Structure formats: structure tokens, C-alpha cells
Amino acid sequence: MQKSDKDxxxxxxxxxxxVRREFLADEIDNETISKILYxxxxxxxxxxxxxxDFIVIKSREIREQVYKIFQKANAEASxxxxxxxxxxxxxxxxxxxxxxxxxxxxxxxxxxxxxxxLGRTHQMQMDRYSAVCAVQNLWLAARAEDLxxxxxxxxxxxxxxxxxxxxxxxxxxxYLCIGKVSHFQDTPDLQRFKWxxxxxLEKLVHIDMWNSNIDDELIESIxxxxxxxxxxxxx
Amino acid sequence: MQKSDKDxxxxxxxxxxxVRREFLADEIDNETISKILYxxxxxxxxxxxxxxDFIVIKSREIREQVYKIFQKANAEASxxxxxxxxxxxxxxxxxxxxxxxxxxxxxxxxxxxxxxxLGRTHQMQMDRYSAVCAVQNLWLAARAEDLxxxxxxxxxxxxxxxxxxxxxxxxxxxYLCIGKVSHFQDTPDLQRFKWxxxxxLEKLVHIDMWNSNIDDELIESIxxxxxxxxxxxxx
Numbered sequence: 001m002q003k004s005d006k007d008x009x010x011x012x013x014x015x016x017x018x019v020r021r022e023f024l025a026d027e028i029d030n031e032t033i034s035k036i037l038y039x040x041x042x043x044x045x046x047x048x049x050x051x052x053d054f055i056v057i058k059s060r061e062i063r064e065q066v067y068k069i070f071q072k073a074n075a076e077a078s079x080x081x082x083x084x085x086x087x088x089x090x091x092x093x094x095x096x097x098x099x100x101x102x103x104x105x106x107x108x109x110x111x112x113x114x115x116x117x118l119g120r121t122h123q124m125q126m127d128r129y130s131a132v133c134a135v136q137n138l139w140l141a142a143r144a145e146d147l148x149x150x151x152x153x154x155x156x157x158x159x160x161x162x163x164x165x166x167x168x169x170x171x172x173x174x175y176l177c178i179g180k181v182s183h184f185q186d187t188p189d190l191q192r193f194k195w196x197x198x199x200x201l202e203k204l205v206h207i208d209m210w211n212s213n214i215d216d217e218l219i220e221s222i223x224x225x226x227x228x229x230x231x232x233x234x235x
Numbered sequence: 236m237q238k239s240d241k242d243x244x245x246x247x248x249x250x251x252x253x254v255r256r257e258f259l260a261d262e263i264d265n266e267t268i269s270k271i272l273y274x275x276x277x278x279x280x281x282x283x284x285x286x287x288d289f290i291v292i293k294s295r296e297i298r299e300q301v302y303k304i305f306q307k308a309n310a311e312a313s314x315x316x317x318x319x320x321x322x323x324x325x326x327x328x329x330x331x332x333x334x335x336x337x338x339x340x341x342x343x344x345x346x347x348x349x350x351x352x353l354g355r356t357h358q359m360q361m362d363r364y365s366a367v368c369a370v371q372n373l374w375l376a377a378r379a380e381d382l383x384x385x386x387x388x389x390x391x392x393x394x395x396x397x398x399x400x401x402x403x404x405x406x407x408x409x410y411l412c413i414g415k416v417s418h419f420q421d422t423p424d425l426q427r428f429k430w431x432x433x434x435x436l437e438k439l440v441h442i443d444m445w446n447s448n449i450d451d452e453l454i455e456s457i458x459x460x461x462x463x464x465x466x467x468x469x470x
Contacts, residue, residue, distance in 0.1 A: 008243020
């Protein structure tokens with residue numbers, strides 16, 4: 001592909017953020033929503049299964065019900081951390097359910113192609129993973145359209161299914177908040193607020209097998225390219 | 236973002252393929268591999284957990300061992316289909332383990348940040364889903380670099396762990412074949428060979444809740460934008 005295409009992709013990947021604080025209430029036009037849904041729909045899927053559905057939630061009333069589910073789960077989650085960590089946890093904003101004008105719930109219909117699915121025979125999670133690929137495509141397309149996306153995972157699945165009237169045999173994969181933003185942060189919130197540092201990539205790369213100590217030029221190349229992501233974003 | 240960035244992203248998303256037949260044996264330079272690994276490493280992750288590792292396999296000997304694991308699993312899988320479907324299954328090429336010069340195994344270390352992880356408290360699969368997001372970022376970056384990627388899921392996880400010496404507590408998320416290609420197909424193999432058609436997106440989109448019949452302009456916009464993906468790829 002041409003340099004401009006590569007630059008576009010890398011700019012999107014390295015400046016994408018999990019947005020919670022910067023949402024604006026401005027409406028998103030339907031054409032833009034349809035574009036990011038097409039991006040999701042063109043994700044890879046096991047056996048070309050396309051197991052996903054997308055529930056696009058604009059209703060304030062429904063988002064308020066989802067927000068209550070978040071509040072309950074978040075209070076439970078907060079109890080699981082101790083001392084300083086609990087204090088920091090409670091100071092973080094972890095969702096934008098009411099701030100973002102559009103929420104999208106991505107689901108996985110595990111029975112969509114019957115019980116035997118090409119490529120899922122030895123790895124039953126593959127359909128769920130396909131739906132996650134759709135989430136990531138949607139997220140990147142949204143970033144390209146200058147829309148922020150935040151993935152809210154602190155939710156009780158059963159309660160969420162009740163509110164959205166999702167049948168029992170359908171799995172919830174992701175609940176996403178989507179909206180225009182005041183700005184995109186240069187660094188992920190959890191890095192910025194010192195919850196967790198970014199790992200050095202070279203420590204996560206193994207050559208030929210786990211923890212092999214083979215001296216490989218790839219590791220040198222990873223170290224030499226340490227500034228590659230920063231070319232496209234500040235961090 | 237600028238139009239050229241958006242165009243680049245959409246071109247990558249809509250022309251990405253799951254490659255099996257078109258791999259060339261040509262070596263991939265380490266700088267390019269390091270770039271696609273950085274793209275993976277900048278995926279979103281629950282609690283900024285970054286639970287992934289990447290085993291980059293160039294060794295022919297190890298790829299031959301993996302290929303044997305595939306052959307065994309694929310023979311088992313083939314038995315699960317009947318009649319015409321079995322015949323079609325057997326005619327499909329479902330991996331490029333030996334054809335592609337580089338294989339990458341993406342894993343998930345579920346214990347990387349202890350047992351309580353921000354955002355994983357109510358959805359224990361979130362760490363695996365983070366690793367899948369890394370796979371999708373890698374896949375898109377590879378496409379931008381004109382490299383084909385094929386995800387091989389017809390593998391027994393335990394056997395693969397033995398060959399790659401992956402510890403018990405680490406999960407395998409994806410096994411990817413990566414290489415230069417003769418060309419990219421316009422349509423997914425499984426669509427081309429009539430295994431499975433592509434769904435109409437508007438049938439997979441719900442408004443506000445599952446199966447709601449609310450007449451929404453978004454559905455009209457999705458229908459009106461049916462040719463959007465084809466602007467960037469033939470199908």
C-alpha cells in the first residue's frame with residue numbers, strides 16, 4: 001500500500017484511546033455510524049461466521065438503566081482493591097454511558113451456523129474472538145472519524161441482557177460508549193494516572209519458542225524502533 | 236482526521252483478507268515485523284493489562300511440528316461435516332504454516348497483574364479479548380505493509396503449547412501465518428468458494444434493544460451506504 005495509507009493506519013492505531021472523560025453531547029450523524037458499523041462487519045470471522053449483532057442505543061432512558069448496572073458493579077469492584085489502590089480506583093472515571101450520545105452493544109450468536117463451524121472445531125472461543133475483531137475495527141474507524149470510544153466492562157451481563165432484551169443464547173461481547181470528544185489524550189488514562197505503565201515490547205517477544213534466549217536481530221530492531229509509535233502520537 | 240488517513244484505514248479494513256493460498260516464501264525484514272508488533276502492542280487492554288506475548292517463529296523445524304498438529308486436528312474436523320459439505324471442506328486450504336516464512340503465536344498471561352484486574356472484575360474474558368484486539372491491530376498493520384495474515388485455529392492447544400514450550404498458565408489466543416503474497420483476493424475465500432455468504436449489515440443492527448422494530452433512519456443510512464466497503468475493495 002501507499003505511504004499515505006500506511007501513515008493513516010498507524011496514525012489511527014497509535015492515537016486511539018479508551019475515552020471516558022472527553023465526550024461531548026453532540027449528535028453523531030447516521031452516515032458516520034453506518035460507516036463504523038461497516039468497518040466492524042468487515043472484520044475477520046471464523047468460518048466466515050459473522051456471529052455479531054450490533055444494538056445501537058441512543059435512548060437516554062435505556063442508557064440510564066445501563067448506568068445503574070454500571071454503578072452497582074463498580075461499587076462491587078471498588079471493594080476488591082485495597083488502600084491506596086482503592087483510593088486511586090475510586091478517583092478514575094471508567095465509563096461514558098450518559099455522556100456519550102451513542103452506546104453500542106456488540107453480541108455473539110454462537111448458534112448462528114449450527115453446532116459445527118469451520119475453524120471452531122478445536123477452539124470454541126473463536127466465534128467470540130471474531131466479534132472482538134469487529135469491536136476493534138469499529139474502534140479504529142471511529143478514531144479515524146474523530147469519534148471517541150470507551151469499552152465498559154464493569155457490568156453484570158445478566159442485568160444488561162435484561163435491559164436490552166437480549167435472548168439467553170446470545171453472548172454480550174462488548175458495551176461501547178461512542179461520541180465526539182473535546183480532544184484525545186496523548187497517553188492512556190491508566191498510564192497517565194499511574195495505575196499501570198506501558199511494558200517494553202522487546203520483553204514480550206520470544207523467538208521460535210517461549211522464553212528462548214536466541215539472540216535475534218528482531219529484538220534489536222524492536223529496540224531500534226522504540227520511537228515508531230510516537231511518530232504518530234505523543235505516547 | 237484528514238481524508239487521506241480515513242481512506243488509508245478504510246482501504247486496509249476492507250481489503251484485509253485471511254490469507255492461505257497466496258503466500259510467497261520471501262523473507263520479511265525485521266523492521267517491518269517490529270512495526271506490526273508495535274501496532275499489536277498498542278491495542279486496547281483491560282486495566283491497561285497488556286496481557287499478551289508474541290512468539291515469532293521463523294524456524295522451519297518448529298513450523299513443521301506445528302503443521303503436524305494442524306494435520307491431525309484438520310482430519311478430525313473433516314469428519315464432523317457431512318456429504319457435500321465434507322467434500323467442500325476437504326478442498327479448502329485452511330493454513331499457510333509452511334508457506335509463510337513467519338508464524339506468530341499470540342498468548343494471554345491471565346495472571347500478569349494478579350487476580351484482581353481493573354475492568355476484569357465482572358467479565359473474566361476481558362484479558363483474552365484484549366489479546367484479540369492486539370491480533371486485529373497486527374493483522375491490519377500487516378495488510379498496510381502488503382503482508383498477508385492467516386489465522387489458524389484448527390490446532391490442539393495442548394500440543395501447540397508442548398511444541399512452543401508455553402507454560403500451563405499462559406493461554407494461546409491466536410496462531411498466525413504471515414508473509415508476502417502474490418496478490419490479495421477481492422473476496423474472502425469462504426465466500427468465493429460458496430461456503431458462506433456475507434450477511435446484509437442492516438439485518439444485524441438493532442435500535443435501542445434486541446429485535447426492536449423501531450423505524451430508525453440509521454437502518455436507511457446503512458442500506459444507502461451498501462457500496463461503502465466496495466469503494467475500498469472489490470467486495
